[in-house]
Structure formats: C-alpha cells, structure tokens
Amino acid sequence: MPSLLKSWLFVLLLLAGPLAAQTPAHFSFGHRYWATDPDSLRRVLASQHADTARLRTLLHLADLVITTGELQRSLPEATALATRLHRPEREACRRWLAGERLLQAKAYAPALDSLQAAVTGFDRLGRPALRLLTVVRLAYNGLNQQEAKRTYYQTKLAEYRQRGDLENMAPCYHALGSYCVSRGDYNQAIGDYLQGAELYRPFYRAYYKNALVVVGGAYLEWGNYAKAQHYLQRALAVPARSLPLAFTYRTLAVVHLRLHHYPAALHAIDQSLTTPAPDAAQVPVNKAYGLVLKSQLLLGLHRGAEVGPLLQGAQHLADSLHLPLTSAYGNLELAATWAQYDEVQGQPAQAEVAWRTAYRQAQLSHSTPLRLAYLRELARFYDSRRQPGPAAAYALAAQGLADTLSAAQGALHVAQYEIEQADRTQQARLQGLRLAQVQEAARARRQRLLLFSTLAGLALLAGLGFVLWRSNRRQQRANTLLSQQKAEIQAQRDQTTQALTKLRTTQAQLIQAEKMASLGELTAGIAHEIQNPLNFVNNFSEVSAELMLELEEAQAAGDGEEVTALATDVRQNLTKITEHGQRAAGIVKGMLEHSRASSGARAPLNINALADEYLRLAYQGLRAKDKTFNADLKTDFAPGLPLVEGVGADLGRVLLNLFNNAFYAVQQHQQTGEPGYVPTVSVSTKQVGQQVELRVNDNGTGMSAAVQQKIFQPFFTTKPTGEGTGLGLSLAHDIIAQGHGGTLRVASQEGLGTTFTISLPG
Incomplete structure (x- = not known):
C-alpha cells in the first residue's frame, strides 16, 4: 500500500504542473522551492480555498515528507481534488499507475509498455515526468535490455532538448549514466550524471542531492576514492529532508574503509545508524546495513572476535525483512562479510559456502562489476x-568478464609503468652518452694541452742540448709517458666516435618512428574513408544479384510489367555501383598522386583541398582507434586562394601532425569530465598580402608560455612518456621553414586551447 500511495503522489505531482499559475508565487517550481519547509506549507494550506491551489500545496507537502504519516493524511484530499482533472490527464495517470503496479509484480514487459504510453501522454500535455522517466529505467533494468534503454533515453533526450524541457532532460541523463556504468564506461557515466545533477539543481533539491550521491557512488566503484568522498560530502551539505541520509553515510563509510580511514569510517557508520529515518520501516534496514559495515570495519582492524554477534544480528534482520543486503557501490554483501569472517576464524568450508552464496547474489543483481569482484575473490580463495583447478577456472572467468567490461586497467597501468621505466632508462642512457661525450671532449682538450706542454718542453730540451747528459733518464721516462698518453687519447677518441655514432643512430630511429606513426595514422584514416564506398558497392551488388534472380523468374512467368520494374531497379543499382566505385577510384587516385609527390618534386597545390583531406583522414584515423571519441569539426576556407608551390606529401605530414595534436588535446580536455564541454577543432585559410595563411585551432588543454618556447625543439613533448617522440613539431617546423620558406607559429592559453598558424608564399 505505501508504494501505491507514493505512485499516486508522483503522478498527481506532475499533473499539477498547469496549476502553478493559480498557486502563490513562493510555491512555483523554481529556485524558491529551496526555502520551503513542511511547517510553512501547512500554514499556507490553512489559508487557501481554491481547489487547484490546495492540490498543489498538498502535493508539495507530501513530497517533502514522502515516507512519513503526512502522506497518508494528505493523499485522500489530494486524490479527491485530482478527480476533477481533464480526461487526457486522468488517462495518462491511469497508465502510469498500472505500470507501477505491474513493476511491483515484476511483470516488466507489460509495465514498460504502460509506462512508455504514460510518458507519451504527459509529453503531449507538456507536463514534467521526473518520477515516470525514472521508473521506465527500472523496467528496462528488470528486462536487462540495456541497449534498448540507451536508445529510448537518447531519443527522449533529443526530443526534450529540442523543445527546451530541462526538467525532463535530467532523468534522461541519469538513465544514460546508469547504462554507461553497466558497460564499465565510468568516465562517460560520471559526465552524464553531472549533467543531470546540474539540470536538477534549479528545480528539485532532493533529486539534485540524490544525483550527487550517485556520482560519488560511481567514483567509488571506479576506484577514485578522493572524488567519491568529495561528491558525497557535497550531497550531505545539501539540505533536503525528503532523501534518507543513511544511505549517503553508508556509502561514505565504504569510501573511508577503502582508504583505511577507520575512525572516519566508524563515524560515518554511527551517523547512518543514528540519523532519524523519515520512515519507521527504514530503521531495521539501516541497522542491518550498519551492522554489516561495522563488521567490515572490525575485520579491517583485525578484531575478528567482535564480528560474530554483529553478523548474527544482521543475518536475523535480513532473514526477517527478506533483505539481500547487497550494494554495487561498496561490496556490503552480508554473505561476503560472512566469508571474510569465516576465513579469519579458520573455517574454510564455511567460507567457501559463503563466497559461493555471495557470487550467486551478485549474479542475481545483474551487476557486472560485482560479479567480477566475486569471481576474483573465489579465485583468490581457492x-x-x-x-589450482577451481582457482584457474574462476580466474579465467574473471579475465573474460574483465575483457568484456574493458576493466583490465590494472594491467594497463602496469604496462604503462614498464613503458615509462624503459623510456626513462633510454633517456638516461642518451643523457649519459651526451655527458660522456662532453667529458671526453674536455679530457681530450686537457690531453692536448698536456701534449703541447710536453712538446714545448722537448723543444726547450733540444735547445739546451748541452745539458742532455744530465737529463737523459728523465727524457726517456717523459717519452714513455707521452706514448701512453697518446694511446689513451686515441682510445678516448675511438670511444667518442662510437658514442656519436650510437647517438645519431638512435636519433635516426626516433625520426623514422615518428614518420611511421604518421604513416600509420594516415593509413587508418584512408582505410576508414575508402570503406564507405566499398560497403555501398558490396550492398548494391548483392541486391542486384537478388533482383536478377527475380527478373529471371518474372521473365519465365511471362510477367512483362514485373520484368520492366525489376530491370529499372537493376539499372538504378548499377548506377549507384558506378557512382560509389568512381568515388573509391578517386580516393585511390588521390593516394597515388600523394605517393608520386613524395619524391620531393614541387608542384602547385590547392591548400584548401589538402587541408580538408588531411583533416578528415586524421579524424577518421583517431576514430578507428577510439570509437567513443567524437569532435565538432569546423572549416572556413577562403575561396579563390592562389596555388602554393610545395611538396604535397611533406605539407600533408605537417597538417596531419597538427591535426593529430589538436584531436589529442581536445580528447585530454574531454576526459576531465567538464560539464557541457564539446571538443572542437577548427581549420581556416586566408590570403595575407603575398602569403597564404592556414590556422588550426582547438579548445583543448592549451600550453603554458614555458612550454610554447620549447615546443619546436627536437625530443621535447608534452605527451605522457611512451605516447610521443617529441619530433613531430620539430620536423613540421623544418619542413615549413627550411623546405618551403614559410613560418610556423603557435599561440596558446592553458585550459582554453591552442592555435597553430602556417604562412606559405603564394
């Protein structure tokens, strides 16, 4: 019965939208709702007489105290007032209530149909549908139709965005965030959650607070405990009486447990247990979760002897209330805690049963991260x-699930660490060679000075031949020492020559690696670009083959009209095949032209066409490596530009390097999770005097003034170790300045973006 009353409350709350005009200004949906409280609403209710105004106030009062007796006292009067609504509103309300009942009965398929019909009804009436859009997501989750859920909410989000319906956009972002969490894409999920929270903020305080808690939970599940703690504390700072605080404190306690901040975890657990619950039925539930959390805390403090009574109390509450005591955010499962306790107590048989029970509960919860965690725990236990047999089986299952989720971030971090270590070793080796080269040169200079001094002494001794008889033995020793020094100098020169040779070889290898990286990205873009016309050719060829079979059948049957229609269809398909084949041939011809231009011969070039081609190839090349990346491409090419004399392949390499850097910068900026950020790369051309100027602009991470001074130096890079050689911009500068008599400049601001400007003689 309480769930039914809540459903009616939310339905009537949304239906009351058009009544706002007859309600006092301080109760309109907007920023002023932040100042309302139950006592002031009751005083206003006593002074109201109009039905619509009283209905509005009653619904808002019930919303503030949704799980208390105030709902039961105010709902009968609100229901009576709602019967005076128009027929379309009553029909939408009926479908919603039917969907809620079916959802409670776990009849997810008919519930989804009824709820979606209710959403359509409220959209036609122009009513906000926060609660309704939320329960539609629950129906999709019950059916485990994640892809269908994403498609539905993306469609609704586009519809609400077009008509400027901010209130309904918020639950759509929340649902898309839950989809991304189910796929392990926490970065995108958190971005969606934060956008939904910002849309909730000016309208509904309780939903805004809940969104912050969800963001904190997502960061907790992702493993970023500092961010999780930040957003959970922000949620606690939002004054909203309609949202139970116990869950927020429990999630915060899990964060502190992960960070081994046991005093803070204990304080959060105590807060979850002592915070007054708005509904008396929640008191034993909060106590059960609190006992499990405190058991985990004591296990972390190695005080296992105190855990048994707490777990027994939690088990009693779970059995009597039929609670699973599971949570995808913090591994608060009762069975898992029993398993840890049994392991500590030296009872492996009971621990094995508990771990298997926890894994079965994770399977029933449809939480992929939770199943992954227990597969690993079972592998560790065995x-x-x-x-080794069961351990290997569970380890293989965990690895397969981790691959599905793209959750092998730990291995990635290890590999990245190894790459960084190898690169540091290589850089240290190069630096050591340079230092040894400098030291050897200094030593050679000292040896030469010593040699000159010795030779000067010998000349003096030759001039003083009359004293040779007194210094004969000294001269012999000096000659011997001189021979040794010459041998050492020669050996040192040989070592210096070898070091220089190795250094030049290493530099040549790095330059070749940079060229091959550019070639690989260009090839990926061309392959992606040529795939589209080939797909069209294949598809139209298959359809034409089927049409020819049908034409033969129609011809055999003597159906002249059908033969004519099928022949027309075949002719149209062949026209399409020819069109897309010519498009593919054009792409191949362009590739061959670039191949011939790579000989170094200069030719007149259309800089607009060259920039547009390589911008597209660079973007498609990055998309081939990262399907999730999207950016807004903007071009502003000046018409009628003069042709530029240059080497097409070399200028293409410069443009490809600049475009790749721009896409990398906006991709890094996007990963910060800034709300509302849209990655944008712009390319423009114009004529300035006798020069043709091309600009590449992005709104990425930008660069400091110190970095800009070094950006064209060889081996200097702002990318993480292992992702760049530091030669791309250096080679680009040499190609423009030395190979084409132009200039390459950079202007950037940290956090705002970067602009590279190329000037070439017209």
Missing part, C-alpha cells in the same frame, strides 16, 4: 587453499 588459490590460498592450494586448489
């Missing part, structure tokens, strides 16, 4: 028990 490995510690020296049972």
Whole structure:
C-alpha cells in the first residue's frame, strides 16, 4: 500500500504542473522551492480555498515528507481534488499507475509498455515526468535490455532538448549514466550524471542531492576514492529532508574503509545508524546495513572476535525483512562479510559456502562489476587453499568478464609503468652518452694541452742540448709517458666516435618512428574513408544479384510489367555501383598522386583541398582507434586562394601532425569530465598580402608560455612518456621553414586551447 500511495503522489505531482499559475508565487517550481519547509506549507494550506491551489500545496507537502504519516493524511484530499482533472490527464495517470503496479509484480514487459504510453501522454500535455522517466529505467533494468534503454533515453533526450524541457532532460541523463556504468564506461557515466545533477539543481533539491550521491557512488566503484568522498560530502551539505541520509553515510563509510580511514569510517557508520529515518520501516534496514559495515570495519582492524554477534544480528534482520543486503557501490554483501569472517576464524568450508552464496547474489543483481569482484575473490580463495583447478577456472572467468567490461586497467597501468621505466632508462642512457661525450671532449682538450706542454718542453730540451747528459733518464721516462698518453687519447677518441655514432643512430630511429606513426595514422584514416564506398558497392551488388534472380523468374512467368520494374531497379543499382566505385577510384587516385609527390618534386597545390583531406583522414584515423571519441569539426576556407608551390606529401605530414595534436588535446580536455564541454577543432585559410595563411585551432588543454618556447625543439613533448617522440613539431617546423620558406607559429592559453598558424608564399 505505501508504494501505491507514493505512485499516486508522483503522478498527481506532475499533473499539477498547469496549476502553478493559480498557486502563490513562493510555491512555483523554481529556485524558491529551496526555502520551503513542511511547517510553512501547512500554514499556507490553512489559508487557501481554491481547489487547484490546495492540490498543489498538498502535493508539495507530501513530497517533502514522502515516507512519513503526512502522506497518508494528505493523499485522500489530494486524490479527491485530482478527480476533477481533464480526461487526457486522468488517462495518462491511469497508465502510469498500472505500470507501477505491474513493476511491483515484476511483470516488466507489460509495465514498460504502460509506462512508455504514460510518458507519451504527459509529453503531449507538456507536463514534467521526473518520477515516470525514472521508473521506465527500472523496467528496462528488470528486462536487462540495456541497449534498448540507451536508445529510448537518447531519443527522449533529443526530443526534450529540442523543445527546451530541462526538467525532463535530467532523468534522461541519469538513465544514460546508469547504462554507461553497466558497460564499465565510468568516465562517460560520471559526465552524464553531472549533467543531470546540474539540470536538477534549479528545480528539485532532493533529486539534485540524490544525483550527487550517485556520482560519488560511481567514483567509488571506479576506484577514485578522493572524488567519491568529495561528491558525497557535497550531497550531505545539501539540505533536503525528503532523501534518507543513511544511505549517503553508508556509502561514505565504504569510501573511508577503502582508504583505511577507520575512525572516519566508524563515524560515518554511527551517523547512518543514528540519523532519524523519515520512515519507521527504514530503521531495521539501516541497522542491518550498519551492522554489516561495522563488521567490515572490525575485520579491517583485525578484531575478528567482535564480528560474530554483529553478523548474527544482521543475518536475523535480513532473514526477517527478506533483505539481500547487497550494494554495487561498496561490496556490503552480508554473505561476503560472512566469508571474510569465516576465513579469519579458520573455517574454510564455511567460507567457501559463503563466497559461493555471495557470487550467486551478485549474479542475481545483474551487476557486472560485482560479479567480477566475486569471481576474483573465489579465485583468490581457492588459490590460498592450494586448489589450482577451481582457482584457474574462476580466474579465467574473471579475465573474460574483465575483457568484456574493458576493466583490465590494472594491467594497463602496469604496462604503462614498464613503458615509462624503459623510456626513462633510454633517456638516461642518451643523457649519459651526451655527458660522456662532453667529458671526453674536455679530457681530450686537457690531453692536448698536456701534449703541447710536453712538446714545448722537448723543444726547450733540444735547445739546451748541452745539458742532455744530465737529463737523459728523465727524457726517456717523459717519452714513455707521452706514448701512453697518446694511446689513451686515441682510445678516448675511438670511444667518442662510437658514442656519436650510437647517438645519431638512435636519433635516426626516433625520426623514422615518428614518420611511421604518421604513416600509420594516415593509413587508418584512408582505410576508414575508402570503406564507405566499398560497403555501398558490396550492398548494391548483392541486391542486384537478388533482383536478377527475380527478373529471371518474372521473365519465365511471362510477367512483362514485373520484368520492366525489376530491370529499372537493376539499372538504378548499377548506377549507384558506378557512382560509389568512381568515388573509391578517386580516393585511390588521390593516394597515388600523394605517393608520386613524395619524391620531393614541387608542384602547385590547392591548400584548401589538402587541408580538408588531411583533416578528415586524421579524424577518421583517431576514430578507428577510439570509437567513443567524437569532435565538432569546423572549416572556413577562403575561396579563390592562389596555388602554393610545395611538396604535397611533406605539407600533408605537417597538417596531419597538427591535426593529430589538436584531436589529442581536445580528447585530454574531454576526459576531465567538464560539464557541457564539446571538443572542437577548427581549420581556416586566408590570403595575407603575398602569403597564404592556414590556422588550426582547438579548445583543448592549451600550453603554458614555458612550454610554447620549447615546443619546436627536437625530443621535447608534452605527451605522457611512451605516447610521443617529441619530433613531430620539430620536423613540421623544418619542413615549413627550411623546405618551403614559410613560418610556423603557435599561440596558446592553458585550459582554453591552442592555435597553430602556417604562412606559405603564394
């Protein structure tokens, strides 16, 4: 019955939207709702007489105290007032209520149909549907139709965005965020959650607070505990009485447990247990979760002897209330805590049963991260028990699930660390060679000075031949020392020559690696570009083959009209095949032209066409590596530009390098999760005097003034170790300045973006 009353409350709350005009100004949906409280609403209710105004106030009062007795006292009067609504509103309300009942009965398919019909009804009436859009997401989750859920909410989000319906956009972002969490894409999920939270903020305080808690939970599940703590504390700072605080404190306690901040975790657990619950039925639930959390805390403090009574109390509450006591955010499962306790108590058989029970509960919860966690725990448990068979089976299952989620971030971090270490070793080796080269040169200079001094002494001794008889033995020793020094100098020169040779070889290899990286990105873009016409050719060819079979059948049957129609269709398909084949041939011809231009011969070039081609190839090349990346491409090419004399392949390499850097910068900026950020890369051309100027602009991370001074130096790079050689911009500068008599300049501001400007003689 309470769930039914809540459903009616939310339905009537949304239906009351058009009544705002007859309601006092301080109760309109907007920023002023932040100042309302139950006592002031009751005073206003006592002074109101109009039905619509009283309905509005009653619904808002019930919303503030949604799980208390105030709902039961105000709902009968609100229901009576709602019967005076128009027929379309009553029909939408009926479908919603039917969907809620079916959802409670776990009849997810008919519930989804009824709820979606209700959403359509409210959209036609122009009513906000926060609660309704939320329960539609629950129906999709019950059916485990994640892809269908994403398609539905993306469609609704586009519809609400077009008509400027900010209130309904918020739950759509929240649903898309939950889809991304189910796929392990926490970065995109958090971005969607934050956009939904910002849309909730000016309208509904309780929904805004809940969105902050969800963001904190997503960061917790992702492993970023500092961010999780930040957003959970922000949620606690929002005054909203309609949202139970116990769950927020429990999630914060899990964060502190992960960080091993046991005093803070204990404080959060106590807060979750002592915070007054708005509904008396929530008191034993909060107590059960609190006992499990405190058990985990004591296990972390190695005080296992105190855990048994707490778990028994939690088990009693879970059995009596039929609670699963599971949470995807913090591994608060009762069975898992029993398993840890049994391991500590030296009871492996009971621990094995508990771990298997926890894994079965994770399977029923449809939480992929939770299943992954327990597969790993089972593998660890059997490995510690020296049972390699089950351990290997669970480890393989965990690895397969981790690959599906793209959750192998730990291995990636290890590989990245190894790459960084190898690169540091290589850089240290190069630096050591340079230092040894400098030291050897200094030593050679000292040896030469010593040699000159010795030779001067010998000349003096030759001039003083009359004293040779007194210094004969000294001269012999000096000659011997001189021979040794010459041998050492020669050996040192040989070592210096070898070091220089190695250094030049290493530099040549790095330059070749940079060229091959550019070639690989260009090839990926061309392959992606040529795939589209080839797909059209294949598809139209298959359809034409089927049409020819049908034409033969129609011809055999003597159906002249059908033969004519099928022949027309075949002719149209062949026209399409020819059109897309010519498009593919044009792409191949362009590739061959660039191949011939790579000989170094200069030719007149259309800089607009060259820039447009390489911008598209660079973008498609990055998209081939990262399907999730999208950017807004803007071009502003000046018409009638003079042709530029240059080497097409070399200028294409410069443009490809600049475009790749721009896409990398906006991709890094996007990963910061800034709300509302749209990656944008712009390319423009114009004529300035006798020069043709091309600009490449992005709104990425930008560069400091110190970095800009070094950006064209060889081996200097702002990318993480292992992602760049530091030669791309250096080679680009040499190609423009030395190979084409132009200039390459950079202007950038940190956090705002970067602009590269190329000037070439017209």
